[in-house]
Structure formats: structure tokens, C-alpha cells
Amino acid sequence: MHDLTLAKIAQGLAKGEFSSRELTQHFLERIEKYDSRFNSFITVTGERALTRADAADTQRAAGQAGILSGVPLAYKDIFCTEDIRTSCGSKMLDNFKAPYNATVVEKLELAGTVNLGKTNMDEFAMGSSNETSFYGPVRNPWNTDLVPGGSSGGSAAAVAAGLAPAALGTDTGGSIRQPAAFCGITGLKPTYGRVSRYGMIAYASSLDQGGPMARSAEDCALLLNAMAGHDPRDSTSVSRAVPDYTQSLDAPLKGLKIGLPREYFGDGLDAGVERAVREAIKVYESLGASVIDVSLPHTQHAVPAYYVIAPAEASSNLSRYDGVRFGHRCDDPQDLMDLYKRSRNEAFGEEVKRRILIGTHTLSEGFFDAYYKKAQQVRRLIRQDFLDAFEKVDVLMGPAAPTTAFTLGNTVDPVQMYLQDIYTIAINLAGIPGISVPAGFHEGSPVGLQILGPHFGEAHLLNVAHQYQQATDWHIRQPDLP
Amino acid sequence: MQWETVIGLEVHVQLATQSKIFSGASTAYGAEPNTQACAVDLGLPGVLPVLNENAVAMAVRFGLAIDAEIPEISVFDRKNYFYPDLPKGYQTSQMGQPIVGAGEVEITLEDSSTHTVRIHHAHLEEDAGKSVHENFHSQTGIDLNRAGTPLLEIVSEPDMRSPKEASAYVRALHTLVTYLGISDGNMNEGSMRCDVNVSVRPKGQESFGTRAEVKNVNSFRFIERAIEVEVERQIDLLEDGGTVVQETRLFDPDRDETRSMRTKEEANDYRYFPCPDLLPLMLDQAYVDHQRTLLPELPAEKRQRFIDVLGLSSYDAAVLTATRAMAEYFEQVHTRCSDAKLAANWVQGELSGRLNKENLDITQSPVSAEQLGDLLLRLKDDTINGKAAKQVFAELWSRTFETADEVIEAKGLKQVTDTAAIEAVVDQVIADNPIQVTQYKDAEPDKRGKMIGFFVGQAMKASKGTANPQQVNQLLKQKLDALL
Numbered sequence: 001m002h003d004l005t006l007a008k009i010a011q012g013l014a015k016g017e018f019s020s021r022e023l024t025q026h027f028l029e030r031i032e033k034y035d036s037r038f039n040s041f042i043t044v045t046g047e048r049a050l051t052r053a054d055a056a057d058t059q060r061a062a063g064q065a066g067i068l069s070g071v072p073l074a075y076k077d078i079f080c081t082e083d084i085r086t087s088c089g090s091k092m093l094d095n096f097k098a099p100y101n102a103t104v105v106e107k108l109e110l111a112g113t114v115n116l117g118k119t120n121m122d123e124f125a126m127g128s129s130n131e132t133s134f135y136g137p138v139r140n141p142w143n144t145d146l147v148p149g150g151s152s153g154g155s156a157a158a159v160a161a162g163l164a165p166a167a168l169g170t171d172t173g174g175s176i177r178q179p180a181a182f183c184g185i186t187g188l189k190p191t192y193g194r195v196s197r198y199g200m201i202a203y204a205s206s207l208d209q210g211g212p213m214a215r216s217a218e219d220c221a222l223l224l225n226a227m228a229g230h231d232p233r234d235s236t237s238v239s240r241a242v243p244d245y246t247q248s249l250d251a252p253l254k255g256l257k258i259g260l261p262r263e264y265f266g267d268g269l270d271a272g273v274e275r276a277v278r279e280a281i282k283v284y285e286s287l288g289a290s291v292i293d294v295s296l297p298h299t300q301h302a303v304p305a306y307y308v309i310a311p312a313e314a315s316s317n318l319s320r321y322d323g324v325r326f327g328h329r330c331d332d333p334q335d336l337m338d339l340y341k342r343s344r345n346e347a348f349g350e351e352v353k354r355r356i357l358i359g360t361h362t363l364s365e366g367f368f369d370a371y372y373k374k375a376q377q378v379r380r381l382i383r384q385d386f387l388d389a390f391e392k393v394d395v396l397m398g399p400a401a402p403t404t405a406f407t408l409g410n411t412v413d414p415v416q417m418y419l420q421d422i423y424t425i426a427i428n429l430a431g432i433p434g435i436s437v438p439a440g441f442h443e444g445s446p447v448g449l450q451i452l453g454p455h456f457g458e459a460h461l462l463n464v465a466h467q468y469q470q471a472t473d474w475h476i477r478q479p480d481l482p
Numbered sequence: 483m484q485w486e487t488v489i490g491l492e493v494h495v496q497l498a499t500q501s502k503i504f505s506g507a508s509t510a511y512g513a514e515p516n517t518q519a520c521a522v523d524l525g526l527p528g529v530l531p532v533l534n535e536n537a538v539a540m541a542v543r544f545g546l547a548i549d550a551e552i553p554e555i556s557v558f559d560r561k562n563y564f565y566p567d568l569p570k571g572y573q574t575s576q577m578g579q580p581i582v583g584a585g586e587v588e589i590t591l592e593d594s595s596t597h598t599v600r601i602h603h604a605h606l607e608e609d610a611g612k613s614v615h616e617n618f619h620s621q622t623g624i625d626l627n628r629a630g631t632p633l634l635e636i637v638s639e640p641d642m643r644s645p646k647e648a649s650a651y652v653r654a655l656h657t658l659v660t661y662l663g664i665s666d667g668n669m670n671e672g673s674m675r676c677d678v679n680v681s682v683r684p685k686g687q688e689s690f691g692t693r694a695e696v697k698n699v700n701s702f703r704f705i706e707r708a709i710e711v712e713v714e715r716q717i718d719l720l721e722d723g724g725t726v727v728q729e730t731r732l733f734d735p736d737r738d739e740t741r742s743m744r745t746k747e748e749a750n751d752y753r754y755f756p757c758p759d760l761l762p763l764m765l766d767q768a769y770v771d772h773q774r775t776l777l778p779e780l781p782a783e784k785r786q787r788f789i790d791v792l793g794l795s796s797y798d799a800a801v802l803t804a805t806r807a808m809a810e811y812f813e814q815v816h817t818r819c820s821d822a823k824l825a826a827n828w829v830q831g832e833l834s835g836r837l838n839k840e841n842l843d844i845t846q847s848p849v850s851a852e853q854l855g856d857l858l859l860r861l862k863d864d865t866i867n868g869k870a871a872k873q874v875f876a877e878l879w880s881r882t883f884e885t886a887d888e889v890i891e892a893k894g895l896k897q898v899t900d901t902a903a904i905e906a907v908v909d910q911v912i913a914d915n916p917i918q919v920t921q922y923k924d925a926e927p928d929k930r931g932k933m934i935g936f937f938v939g940q941a942m943k944a945s946k947g948t949a950n951p952q953q954v955n956q957l958l959k960q961k962l963d964a965l966l
Contacts, residue, residue: 079528080527080528086527086528088527093527096527098521098526098527098528099521099526100521100526100528100529102528197530198528198529198530199528199529200528201527201528202527202528202759204758205758205759206758232532233529233530233532234530234532235530235531235532235533235759235760235761236530236758236759236760236761312755313755313758315562315753316560316562316571316572316753316755318571319562319564319570319571319572320525320526320527320569320570320571322564322566322571324566324569324624325524325525325569325624326524326526336566340564360753363562363753363754363755364751364753365751365753368753368754368755372755
């Protein structure tokens, strides 16, 4: 059952080929059996999952099941879940249980899904390798010496290893797409504002967006159907009708205009990754698409602009972790300043501290104009680059990451790590949607093809990805687990 | 040397919304600690702010009332600092693009002179919680009920030159916000809180002196006193050859002094930046125009109408429009009795006197405007005389009766206007007081007018106060003069 796509699982449940309890039991057993190798879960909620599965089976017997009823899922541990710990990969929230569900969790539960547990992640979603988690690194199911990518590395590894049919991730600078690429699964970052951020612990509020990580574009469409939509509790969520994303999956691609941003095929791109991506584009040409060379001239400024804006917002968003009301508190504080300093110093990891310091600095009096304001100007230019490109083409394609998964414990220079997101970060700055789809392997490691579309163009993106997956089988391959 | 005082104020007005500025929790005052703080107010991870539309409407109405520009776009910023009663580690406020632009407030001093105070801008922000030190055995408790209460911070230009002008300005704001119904204006519960920027400069000098910001000035009395002691401190300092340091000071009413809280060097760097959880607030002309239609009659307009239409003196008009409650009370009395001057006299005289004596606000008056208006109607249509009216008022005050008519009936206060009955009383008084009648006859004609008062008094007494005094007076004069 673990080699089935979500769409097939939904069919199987509908036809009574298996029950939700059998399915849930199966995945829980796999987690039990294999996850010590990958460390993809922080919390497994087995008992609750079985109760939910039974409820879904009862509902189905009563003829009231929806398409996602009884389908097991895992949530990145950044989504608040009522009465279940939400740690955000940090010691700071090791003891935190939210008294509410995130809006997307609420929506999925309403659709009848079964929560298997909470997946590992880089601390507060800050990282590209899942090595910054307080709960230890996650290992790539294709090769446990390698990282799964990050920050949604736990979700990516769990889906790749068949420990969950699908999972939720969040993407601030590539945190869905890069781990999806590294683990050989399909991951969609929706348009900023498409999916509610309520109950999703904030890293950089103007960039954060939740999205599905699954085995196929069709699976992502099924999940996005349930996740998307305006939420009165999130002022930045957009009030715009949600189409049925599965409806347009089968539209033919004849006449599709694909833009290849030349900046995404330059120095730093691994030759093996480039080869796989160009192969994938050939498949599209065979499906009737034409390819046009385009330019996104401000691409080189995306990483620096991101590393001003995201840490600035993070430094403010993470101020609430002060040891006063919830989260980690140091022992025997001597006074208020001691309480603040030690609580935060003890519970935040290196990378989180680094970004808080960067953000605090760039927002400081005398630096604000040179950093934050300038970065916002760059952000507008980057957005304009994309708007200009989409005047000429329907979608943009390129690699999701410059390399395949790298060796765990090998990256010591943070800037080198930041460059991992060179092809994904601009998309968050522009607010447009992007999807990473498996496009073959290089030296045994999966390569991700990234497809980008204009704002609220998810339906078309999913259609474009799905057509590729109808013509290839990279997405259904799974690592052999003994 | 002659010194001139320069004052500017930042007034925080708590808006009278039912729920908080960014959450649905109640804003009611005085609840058990932390019972009115939801996940958003507590700053729990993942929750998001949603702007309260009522707070926006109230701010816009204030802006329209002071003739300010309402910008099409305003932006919420985060003011970052750590404090235990600030749950998120930042206060959501408006820094660069506030909701209300420059405007003007007119103030009236005791000598009836008027001045204009320019408003630099007004912006929306959220209040913080409270630190509680009692009953925590050297530890500190946090009450977050107040966290997230909407505030409108009104920032004036440094246009005031004396403590009296400053307090008159705060009074004018108080009147305005209560008229607009955007705040309960309750100073005791912190609904209006002032920070005062004070500096002094040699008279005639154009540039401003270095200012100190005095915090925690929360009553009209303290505003004046805090400025007085701060001005004195600054002048003493300068005359001794010292310099004023730019700093934040705290007014201590018990010790009657201001003392330093923090200097400029110690000041926080608040790292303001636009709040990414809230979109820029867009207000189109149609919205602003609609809010304009919701404005009540403002104090200045009402005052002018009382003078022009009701024929009141400017003094009476000023007193009766000082608060919206006072004006509303007066207008109801006037509606009932249709005599503006009579209503004005009674509201300012008998009613205000009793209220002051018992330390009550007009909203707590035991005599309602309807009751008073009906009472004055009976005075006006001669059912009762002035003396009886005071007696009726006293009965209504002690709530022994529901209406003036009931009192008049029960106490037999109806004025006697029957000429025959009054004549009988008058004849009796003349017959009973032969000595005074002789004195009257013997007196110089111009003294007689005064002497008649004795007979009137006797006649009123005999009628138990119910005789119509004018009729008594007239008859007595007739009868006594006939004896000459």
C-alpha cells in the first residue's frame, strides 16, 4: 500500500480494497520499522491515528465519505495541532502544545484525513539540509549518508520512504521544493496567500507558504483542493475562488510555451542536474511544447535580498519566545534580563541565533535604509522580472536546486548553505507558485525539475507537471528498503 | 531671565470597541486577570492578527472631527522591544503612515479666549498588558486582559505655552472623543493617558529648548502639576548653568516631582518595520464619506447652535456642551419643557448643585431629564410656583415619587390662582396685622414698595406657598393703597 499514490489510495478506500484502519496500521508499522534510520518524525500519533481511521471507516460505511476520508497524512511540525506537541524543530517549543489547530489542519481533518504524526524539520524552518533540528538530522531515504534537504526534510523523507502517502510542508525560500527534489517526490509551493498561514508557526511572514508534498502532481492537486482558500483569520490570505485542481490535470500541453531562465543554467549548476533537467524539457517538447530562452535579470540579487528580509521578519517573529508565557524557560532566573538571555540562549540553535542577529542588525537604526528598504526594492524588481517573463511564456522551468542531495555534516559555511536555495528563493520573493517534480537521477540521487507559473496559476502548473508524470515514471520510483 | 514653556502632548485614547484591535477577545474593564486574553493576545505561536473594523471607523471619525486628512493608505508597523507585558515582543503600531493626518483642535481657556492646537497625526496601535506586583512575594504577575486593546495615539504639535493650555487641550480632546462615542473617556480606568513633552526657552528665542518627555500623567490635575514641576526643574537647572538632557521622566504625584526613567542613550532601538501579517490599510473616498455621515453634532457646532438658535449666552452654551452627557441631558429637558433658558438655569443651578454636592456624574442623576423637563413644564404653565418647584425637585431626587405631577398632587402644591380665594387670604392678612398696616400708611410713598414684602410673605405662608405670588402682590397693593 505504501507504493500507492494518494489518488490510488483514495480509489482503494472507495472500492473497499482496504480500510483506513488497515492503511493507517500499515504506515504506522512502517514508521515503527524504518524511521529510526531516517528520523523523519518528531512525534508519531499512532493511537489517535487509528481512532481517526476507524471514524473514517464508519463514515464510509454510512456513505458519507469524501475523497480524502481515511487518507493518512503527516504534518511538518510547524503546523499547530491541538493537544499534540508542535515543536517547530526547536528545544524552545519542546514542551509546547497549541490549544488550536492550524487552519489547513482543520480543513484536512474536516475532509477526513488521518494524522500519522509530526515530521522533523530544520529549527524554525531555518535551514536547507534538516541538520539544524533539535531532534537531530533527517537522513535521505535514497542514501542515508545524504541530507534530505530542508527545511521540510522530514516530510520529504517520510513520503519518499513510504512512511506516509503524503505530507504537508512549508516553503519560505525553497523548503518544500528543494527537499522534494532531493528525495524524489513532488512538492508544490502555492502562491503567497493561497493557503492560510493561521496556526503555521511563522519564520518570515511575508514569504511563508504551506503546501503539499506527495508522490505526484495529481496527489498535490487533491490536497490543495482541501487546503486552499481564504481564511478570515489570516489577513494575508487571498479572497479568490478555489478551482478544482484535479479538473484541468488532463489538458494537453500542445502549444505550451516554456521559458528557460538563462540565469538558472549558469555557473554553480551541477552538470548532472543540468543534464537531467534538459532531458525533462525534451519530454515536454515531445508533448508539443516550445522552449524559449528568457532572462530574469535580477536573479543574482535574490539570495542577498532574501537574507535581509527573512531574518528581519524572523528576528521579530521569534521575539515571543522569551521564557515568560510558554516554551523553554531557564532554571532559577536571577532577574528579567537573565530570564530572557538564558532562556533564549539555551533553547535556540546556532542557525536560529545567527538569523535573529542578522535580522536585528538589518532593522537597526542607521542600517534600515541600506538593508531592509533596499531589499524591498530588490524584491519588487525580482517580482517584475517574473511578471515580464510571463508576458512571453506560460511557465518557466529549471532545476530546483544546483546539486543533488549532499553529504550530511559536510557543510560548515552558512553562506554555501544559503546558495542551495539560489533557484527557489526568488519565487518566494515574487510570491508566485512553484512545483518540483522528480526528473531522473544523477549518481543515484534524485533530481528535481522546478516549474514556475504566474500568481494563482496552480491549476496550470499541476496540469503541466501531471502531463510529464503521465509520460515518465520517475515520480513513482521508491528507494529499496530491506 | 523670562522663560517660555513649550508643550506638546501624546494622548493615548482607549477606543470603545467591544473586542480588541487584532482579536475577538472582549475589552471590558475589570475582569479577573487573564480571562480576556485569547491565543492572539497571548502571542502564541502561529496565530495571526485580524484588524478590528470598528477601531478603524473610530479613528477615521476622529480624523474627520479634527478636519484631518485621511490618507488612502496607512500601514501597521512593528515596534520591537522585550517586556513581560508585551506578549509578542513587539507592539503593532503605525509609524510612517498613520491612519489620521494633520488636523486641528480648538481649545478654550478659563478666560474664554480660544487657541488652536495643531495635531501632527493620530495613529492606531495595540495596548500592552499590565505587570502586577502585589501579592506575588517579590515576583511579578502579568495580566494580559488589556493586551491588544485598541488605542488611538493623538500627537500634537508643540503648540501649548502653559500648563493651563495643556490641560485645556486634553479637556477638549476628552470632550471630542466622548462626543464621538469612540471612547468612554474614563481617566481613572486609563481610557486616556498622556505623555507630555516639555521644554523651556528664553522668551523671544525661536528655537526650542531640549525637551523631556514626562510619562504617566493621567488626570487633568496631574497634567498641570507635572508640567509645573518639570518646568520649574528645567528653569532651575538652566539658571544654575546646567543643561536639560533629552530623556524620559516619570511624574510621581505623591512626591510632587518628576524623575528620570531613561536617557536618550539608554533608549530602545525599536527597529520599526511594516508588519508582514497585516496588509496596508486602504480606505477609499466612499468609505471616508460614509464615516462622515455617521459623525454626531460636534461640541463646537452644538455650542454655536445653543447660542444662535436657543438664545443661550456663550457661557451657558459652553457649560452645557462640556460633555456629551450634559448636552444630551439639557436637550432632553429642553425638548420636554420648550424653554431653553429655564432648562439651562435649572440644569446648571439646582441639578448641577445637587450633583456636585453628592459627587455624582450627570449620567448618575437620580432625576432624569424627562422628570426635570416635566417639572419645568408645570412651572412654566403656572401649575406650580418656583418655590414649589424646588420642593418637587427634592422629592424626585429622593425618588419617593415617579413624576412631578404625582408630587404636586400628593403634596397639594398646585398653585392657587382663584382670585376670590387669594382675596380672602389677603383680607385676612390685612386684618391680622393692624400695626404693620398703620406703618405702611404712615411711610413715605417710595418706602411702601419694600414694606409690601412683609404682607406677601404672610399671605404665602397662610396659603402654604400655593398662592400665585404675582396675584398676591397685585391684590395686596390694591387693597393697602385703598386704605390710604
